[in-house]
Every structure is written in structure tokens, then in C-alpha cells.
Amino acid sequence: MAGEVLQLRGVGVRRGGSMLLRDITWTVDEGDRWVIVGPNGAGKTTLLQIAGAMTHPTVGTAEILEEELGRTDVFELRPRIGLASSSLAEKVPSGETVIDLVLTASYAILGRWREEYDTTDVDRAVALLDALGCADLMRRTFTTLSEGERKRVQIARALMPDPELLLLDEPAAGLDLGGRERLVERLAALAGDPAAPTMAMVTHHVEEVPEGFTHALLLRGGGIVAHGKVDEVFTAEHLSATFGIPLTVDRRNGRWYARSTR
Ligand SMILES: Nc1ncnc2c1ncn2[C@@H]1O[C@H](COP(=O)(O)OP(=O)(O)OP(=O)(O)O)[C@@H](O)[C@H]1O
Numbered sequence: 001m002a003g004e005v006l007q008l009r010g011v012g013v014r015r016g017g018s019m020l021l022r023d024i025t026w027t028v029d030e031g032d033r034w035v036i037v038g039p040n041g042a043g044k045t046t047l048l049q050i051a052g053a054m055t056h057p058t059v060g061t062a063e064i065l066e067e068e069l070g071r072t073d074v075f076e077l078r079p080r081i082g083l084a085s086s087s088l089a090e091k092v093p094s095g096e097t098v099i100d101l102v103l104t105a106s107y108a109i110l111g112r113w114r115e116e117y118d119t120t121d122v123d124r125a126v127a128l129l130d131a132l133g134c135a136d137l138m139r140r141t142f143t144t145l146s147e148g149e150r151k152r153v154q155i156a157r158a159l160m161p162d163p164e165l166l167l168l169d170e171p172a173a174g175l176d177l178g179g180r181e182r183l184v185e186r187l188a189a190l191a192g193d194p195a196a197p198t199m200a201m202v203t204h205h206v207e208e209v210p211e212g213f214t215h216a217l218l219l220r221g222g223g224i225v226a227h228g229k230v231d232e233v234f235t236a237e238h239l240s241a242t243f244g245i246p247l248t249v250d251r252r253n254g255r256w257y258a259r260s261t262r
Pocket residue numbers: 015016018020038039040041042043044045046047204
């Protein structure tokens with residue numbers, strides 16, 4: 001597949017009387033690593049739900065992996081997309097082991113039933129858990145894991161079907177400083193791997209953006225404030241407008257830092 005992985009044109013999402021997203025025109029090319037940043041309630045998760053074929057636009061068109069939402073079978077499309085989000089984690093059946101949670105991603109389902117997995121699947125699941133530093137958790141029940149352990153297992157699950165697009169919704173939320181830094185290092189390694197899928201990650205904090213992320217989209221009140229190359233988007237002006245507070249922004253050793261000037 002060449003070129004565009006995501007193509008949103010004039011996308012809006014209405015729920016009740018309010019527009020959660022409005023006039024979103026956004027293109028993600030193959031190999032891009034995008035970060036979506038914005039304050040609480042900006043519409044970041046809603047945007048990721050569109051990109052993950054979990055929600056349809058109310059207006060506009062969304063093409064994902066060259067399939068247009070509303071004109072394609074989302075059950076065939078979803079296994080091509082890896083999505084790690086807390087809303088998915090909340091649906092994990094109690095008693096589901098970590099290894100089964102990763103294995104079932106091959107069928108884009110939650111909860112193991114009667115599917116058969118061959119040793120290649122099991123080897124891949126173990127290798128992914130190992131790469132995310134959680135092979136030792138394999139036999140544990142997912143619901144008994146700490147927040148940081150859950151986040152890493154969810155990323156392993158999202159990578160299991162060898163997706164063409166990887167979507168991460170606030171992967172560092174709820175982690176302590178050490179956990180956050182270890183996760184950011186792992187995501188930087190993934191971003192730098194040419195074999196890794198095209199990626200889009202949601203966060204509230206520029207400090208959580210791993211090295212190697214190439215593009216940024218800033219969202220406020222359901223609309224785009226700025227989007228494009230990360231160096232051009234992460235300016236004091238754009239970030240101040242996004243969060244509604246005067247901010248200064250620095251970049252050191254590939255990482256970003258923002259603080260209030262007040
Ligand atoms: N079904 C719904 N009906 C009405 N409003 C909704 C619905 N779902 C979400 N919203 C509202 O839409 C807005 C955007 O929600 P969304 O979860 O996409 O934001 P977000 O940027 O991910 O926020 P956060 O950073 O707090 O997770 C919020 O104000 C939310 O309350």
C-alpha cells in the first residue's frame with residue numbers, strides 16, 4: 001500500500017446537540033508518527049475512535065487504509081488497526097490472562113472462546129510482551145495488573161495482528177515518573193523502527209512525546225488549532241492557543257517541555 005493511511009475530509013461528529021469534532025481535514029501518510037495533543041474534552045479520543053473505525057463521522061468522509069467508513073465492512077478493517085485505549089481495557093473480561101488478551105487481538109475480539117492459535121501466534125505474542133518488558137506477566141490475570149503493566153500489555157495486544165496503523169490513546173496516563181520514562185523510551189524505539197506501523201498517539205503532555213514522532217495535531221474545542229511537522233506545530237504560540245494559557249516551549253535531546261510563563 002502506498003501513500004495515505006488516513007484521509008479525513010471535513011469530518012464532524014455530533015452527539016446530542018453538540019459537535020464533538022468539527023471540520024477536521026487531516027492526512028496521515030504511511031510511516032508517519034503523529035501525536036495528537038489538546039486539553040480535556042478537546043475531542044482527541046473521538047478523533048482516534050474515527051481513525052480506529054470505531055465511530056463514523058456525522059459529516060464529512062473518513063478513509064482508513066483506503067477504505068471509506070460507511071462503505072466498507074468495519075469488521076474486516078478493524079483487525080488491520082491496532083488500538084490501545086482505556087475504554088478497551090475496561091471491557092476486558094475478568095479472568096482473562098495476559099497471554100490470551102494478546103492472542104485474541106488476532107481476531108480483534110476480547111475474551112478467549114474456542115479459537116485455535118498455532119505456535120507461531122503464541123511465539124509472536126510472547127515476543128511482543130518481551131519487547132514491552134512484560135513477558136513475566138504472561139500468566140497473570142489482566143485485571144490484577146498495575147496501571148503501568150496494563151498500558152504495556154495493551155500496546156503488545158495492539159501490535160499483535162501486525163497492524164498497518166497503530167493508535168495509542170494516552171498510553172502514559174496514570175504512570176509514575178519511572179514508568180512514564182520507560183514507556184516513552186519503548187515508544188521512541190518503536191517510532192524509530194522502519195518496520196513498525198504508521199502511528200498516532202494521543203496525549204495531554206508534550207513531555208510524553210517520544211523522540212522520533214514526526215508530526216503533531218493540536219486540537220481544541222473539537223477543531224484543529226495547527227497540524228503538520230512537529231517542530232513547526234510545537235511552538236509557544238500554538239500550544240498557548242491550544243491550552244488557553246501562555247506557555248514557553250523548549251526542545252532538549254529530542255524531547256519537548258512546556259511551562260506557564262505566568
Ligand atoms: N456521547 C456523548 N454525548 C455528548 N457528549 C459527549 C459524548 N461523548 C463525548 N462527549 C463530549 O465530547 C467532548 C470530547 O470528548 P473526547 O473524549 O473526545 O475528548 P478528549 O480530548 O479525549 O478528552 P480527555 O482529554 O478528557 O480524555 C467532551 O466534552 C465529552 O464530554
